[in-house]
Amino acid sequence: MDSVNWGLIMPLLILQALLAIIGLISLAKVEHTRGPKWLWLIILIFGNLLGSIVYFTVGRKDI
Template structure:
């Protein structure tokens, strides 16, 4: 089997994933530890390892709302 990758579809998804990850990591570094739900190192791992869903999870449940 020979699979061809359609880069016209994959490239925008990779760019969105990278942008989400960078924004989440920058926000995580700037945020105080007491303003996150859980330790910051845990959220760094979630954002990096879980790829597209990780940054979304961080912004939805990782940050405390005041």
């Protein structure tokens, strides 16, 4: 894996983290989600890109 330029992959990881952080902020602010809140917390932290998309599209009631 020496040939992989991590400088190019880092922005991808940062953006995914940013998406999860936006999701976590919205989860902290919102009163009710579809389904239990703790489940969305786990999905946002461990779900990567798809987890965040599913949270924003399905989890939020006021999408």
